[in-house]
Amino acid sequence: MTEPIIKIDAISKSFGNFQVLDGLSMQVMPREKLALIGPSGSGKTTILRILMTLERIDAGHIAIEGEQLYHMPKNGGLVAADERHLTKMRQKIGMVFQLFNLFPHMSVIDNVTLAPMLTKGVARAAAEKRAMELLDMVGMSEKAKAMPAQLSGGQKQRVAIARALALQPKIMLFDEVTSALDPELVEEVLNVLWKLCAETDMTMLLVTHEMGFAHDFADRVLFFDRGKIVEEGKPDEMFSNPKQERTQTFLRKIIAAGHRV
Amino acid sequence: MTDWSGYLSLILQGAVVTVQLTVMGSALALVMAFVAGLGRLSRFAGLRWLATAYIEFFRGTSIFVQLFFAYFVLPFAGISLTPLQAGVLALGLNVGAYAAEVVRGAILSIGKEQYEACIALNLSRWQCMRRIIVPQALLVMLPTFGNNAIELLKATSVVSLISLADMTFQANIVRSQTGNTLFPFATILILYFAFAMIITFSIRALERRMARGLDGVRN
Ligand SMILES: Nc1ncnc2c1ncn2[C@@H]1O[C@H](COP(=O)(O)OP(=O)(O)OP(=O)(O)O)[C@@H](O)[C@H]1O
Ligand SMILES: [Mg+2]
Numbered sequence: 001m002t003e004p005i006i007k008i009d010a011i012s013k014s015f016g017n018f019q020v021l022d023g024l025s026m027q028v029m030p031r032e033k034l035a036l037i038g039p040s041g042s043g044k045t046t047i048l049r050i051l052m053t054l055e056r057i058d059a060g061h062i063a064i065e066g067e068q069l070y071h072m073p074k075n076g077g078l079v080a081a082d083e084r085h086l087t088k089m090r091q092k093i094g095m096v097f098q099l100f101n102l103f104p105h106m107s108v109i110d111n112v113t114l115a116p117m118l119t120k121g122v123a124r125a126a127a128e129k130r131a132m133e134l135l136d137m138v139g140m141s142e143k144a145k146a147m148p149a150q151l152s153g154g155q156k157q158r159v160a161i162a163r164a165l166a167l168q169p170k171i172m173l174f175d176e177v178t179s180a181l182d183p184e185l186v187e188e189v190l191n192v193l194w195k196l197c198a199e200t201d202m203t204m205l206l207v208t209h210e211m212g213f214a215h216d217f218a219d220r221v222l223f224f225d226r227g228k229i230v231e232e233g234k235p236d237e238m239f240s241n242p243k244q245e246r247t248q249t250f251l252r253k254i255i256a257a258g259h260r261v
Numbered sequence: 262m263t264d265w266s267g268y269l270s271l272i273l274q275g276a277v278v279t280v281q282l283t284v285m286g287s288a289l290a291l292v293m294a295f296v297a298g299l300g301r302l303s304r305f306a307g308l309r310w311l312a313t314a315y316i317e318f319f320r321g322t323s324i325f326v327q328l329f330f331a332y333f334v335l336p337f338a339g340i341s342l343t344p345l346q347a348g349v350l351a352l353g354l355n356v357g358a359y360a361a362e363v364v365r366g367a368i369l370s371i372g373k374e375q376y377e378a379c380i381a382l383n384l385s386r387w388q389c390m391r392r393i394i395v396p397q398a399l400l401v402m403l404p405t406f407g408n409n410a411i412e413l414l415k416a417t418s419v420v421s422l423i424s425l426a427d428m429t430f431q432a433n434i435v436r437s438q439t440g441n442t443l444f445p446f447a448t449i450l451i452l453y454f455a456f457a458m459i460i461t462f463s464i465r466a467l468e469r470r471m472a473r474g475l476d477g478v479r480n
Contacts, residue, residue: 054377090383101378104475105396114392115382147474167382 003066005030005171005203006051011060013046020046021227023060028205030170033197035214035235036207038224039250044207046227048173051205052095053086064092064171091119094169098176100156102148102163108135109144112163119167127166134162138192154185158192165196171203172196178210186210193217211254215239223247265444268435272448275431282348282417282427283456287410289353290360294406297357298364299390312361319358324416327351332423344425348417356413360406367401368394400471407464411457428452 004027013021020043028034036044049055051062053069062069071078072085081089103111112131116122122130135141138158148156157177164172174193178186190213196202197217208214214221214235221238223231223246231244242248293315300312319327332347342350371394379389421430432445439445 052381054380087383087385090380095381097374097378097381099374101374101381103375103378103393105400107474115384118388118392119383149475164381 002030004028005032005065007061007063007066008047009061009063011050011057011062013043013050013055013057019227021050021057024227024229025060026222026229028171028203030203031201033204033217033219034206035218035221036205036224037209037211037214037221037250038230042224043227044224045175047224048095048175048205048207051171052093052173053090054095064089091167092169093171093173094164094167095173095175096157096160096164096177098179100148100153100160100180102156102160104148106148107144108140108146108148108151108159111148111159112166115163116166131162131166134165135159137165137195138162139188152185153181154188157181157189161189161192161196169202171205174204174206174208176207176209178208209254211239211251223250225250268439268444269448271435272428272431272445272452275426275428275449276452278345278420278426279414279417279428279452280456281345282352282420282425283410283414285349286352286356286413286417289349290355290357290409290413291406293354293357294360294364297361298368301361301365302368315354316358316361319355324351324355324419325422327355328419328423344420344423347423348420348425351419352413352416355416356409359412360402360409363402363405363409364398367398370401371397400468400475403464403468403471407460410460410464414456414460415453 006026006028008024008026010023010025011021012019012023024043024047036047038044046055050057051069057070061071067089068078068081069086069089070081072081073079103114106114109128109131112134113122113124113127116127116130117124132141132144135144138161140155140158140162143151143155143159148159151159161177177193178189181189190210193204193206193213194217197204206214206217216235218235220232221235222229223238223242223244225246231238231242231247238247239251242251297312297315300308301316303309303312328347328351331342331351332344335342335347375393375397376389379393384392417427418429420427421433424430426434428449432449435445436442
């Protein structure tokens with residue numbers, strides 16, 4: 001039996017007095033495509049940010065490929081992970097942000113080559129060759145020399161995806177990567193995600209409000225509410241026949257708001 | 262008839278000293294600004310404390326006292342400086358303290374999403390600072406750095422007090438030798454202004470160069 005690539009075990013997270021996650025557990029299998037859906041404020045972003053080590057957890061454990069993310073073994077026990085351990089663990093994980101977070105002072109290609117050169121010691125020529133392949137894959141090779149400010153939102157997001165891919169993470173986290181885009185630009189980004197889904201064996205966690213896309217893309221859908229998994233299942237069951245009252249209400253609202261399912 | 266060209270060349274000799282002080286003082290100020298500005302943002306309390314102490318001390322005491330200290334007191338500690346060295350030291354440390362706050366403010370103005378992109382790309386803190394944060398913050402700092410450099414230029418005249426023959430010092434010599442006030446002071450007025458303009462336009466040119474592409478304008 002294969003081991004889960006991500007094993008989240010009873011994690012808790014508060015911001016001040018506000019508890020977002022309270023003993024959440026979940027597992028993700030290698031190569032699995034997971035869609036995380038749920039109402040605003042339910043903690044979807046927080047989960048991805050925790051996996052990317054952008055937020056710390058208050059309690060619980062996370063293992064990536066069997067190795068602790070926030071803890072490391074010492075003298076027979078576990079202690080809090082230090083920066084070096086986190087650096088090692090982050091190599092397995094990449095993230096694409098809602099607002100792209102490109103480096104505005106660098107050209108498209110420099111955005112993509114920077115991290116492989118700095119963190120993996122890849123030579124410039126090799127990094128650029130690889131970057132051009134990735135930019136080609138996301139349909140942005142013609143804009144390699146452009147600055148981010150010269151691009152549309154959809155183009156920026158495709159560059160951001162290429163940038164994250166350049167480090168060859170095993171797990172990719174996508175946080176509402178089309179939410180900030182004009183409707184006519186959403187498609188071009190979703191097409192790239194499709195390609196990744198079909199052509200790579202990355203494990204992908206996708207937070208989205210695009211229910212139609214989640215339905216087609218995901219192997220499994222998790223519905224979150226108030227930091228808890230209310231319901232999970234295959235996309236077909238989840239969307240056509242949700243069991244839980246809260247899931248039904250949420251999906252009804254989303255459809256009423258004009259999202260395709 | 263007074264021979265003004267001889268006196269003019271005297272003032273120009275002083276102008277060379279003023280330029281030297283400005284250039285070397287600004288270089289030192291720039292280094293101190295980054296050392297202390299980044300120091301104030303350090304994770305290490307000791308570094309933060311040192312940087313704060315430096316900044317508050319040099320902003321809280323006058324440039325006169327700092328200059329006199331560098332020139333007259335340091336020799337008792339076995340450090341004898343030439344007037345030029347003492348001038349550069351005092352000016353550089355003084356203006357550096359002000360510019361350190363500019364560095365700090367500019368770095369804090371860069372959004373946290375840039376730091377988060379760094380973490381997601383597994384850059385180290387230092388790589389993130391050097392390659393992502395500081396280059397963007399530099400553009401924010403530049404205009405104020407220009408003001409700091411002009412402040413420094415104007416402050417260089419304090420060195421006449423330790424008898425370094427800068428532009429103001431020479432103008433005073435010319436005044437006392439000729440009894441004429443208009444010629445020497447009009448001359449240095451124009452020269453100070455010209456130097457300040459050179460600083461202003463250089464900074465603007467640099468700013469335009471660095472901002473290229475950031476605003477989405479093709480070029
Ligand atoms: N840095 C923070 N400080 C305080 N509260 C926060 C912080 N980050 C998130 N929260 C709160 O935690 C809760 C969960 O936020 P999160 O962003 O994970 O929700 P989400 O499911 O991604 O929502 P959305 O669909 O709106 O993006 C929200 O109530 C939010 O206000
Ligand atoms: Mg969110």
